[in-house]
Amino acid sequence: MPQLVTRISDDLATAVDDLVTRGEVPSRSEAVRIALDALVDSRRRTRVGRAILEGYERIPETDEELSWAHEAGRRMIAEEPW
Numbered sequence: 123m124p125q126l127v128t129r130i131s132d133d134l135a136t137a138v139d140d141l142v143t144r145g146e147v148p149s150r151s152e153a154v155r156i157a158l159d160a161l162v163d164s165r166r167r168t169r170v171g172r173a174i175l176e177g178y179e180r181i182p183e184t185d186e187e188l189s190w191a192h193e194a195g196r197r198m199i200a201e202e203p204w
Contacts, residue, residue: 138150138153141153
């Protein structure tokens with residue numbers, strides 16, 4: 123497994139140590155893994171969202187498609203037991 127080495131501020135190290143002390147994460151390493159996973163996932167979701175938006179801008183929905191979608195939404199809501 124690759125290893126990353128980095129320097130962080132004293133304040134950030136203290137904050138991470140506090141998370142470990144409170145049992146919110148098991149270790150500094152796990153805190154870094156969680157944060158990096160969240161960063162990578164966030165950036166991936168942003169890219170996917172932009173791609174979806176660009177697709178709709180290139181090929182917008184037609185009035186017929188929008189009308190169908192609105193009607194389907196109204197029917198689904200009407201079927202709810204509330």
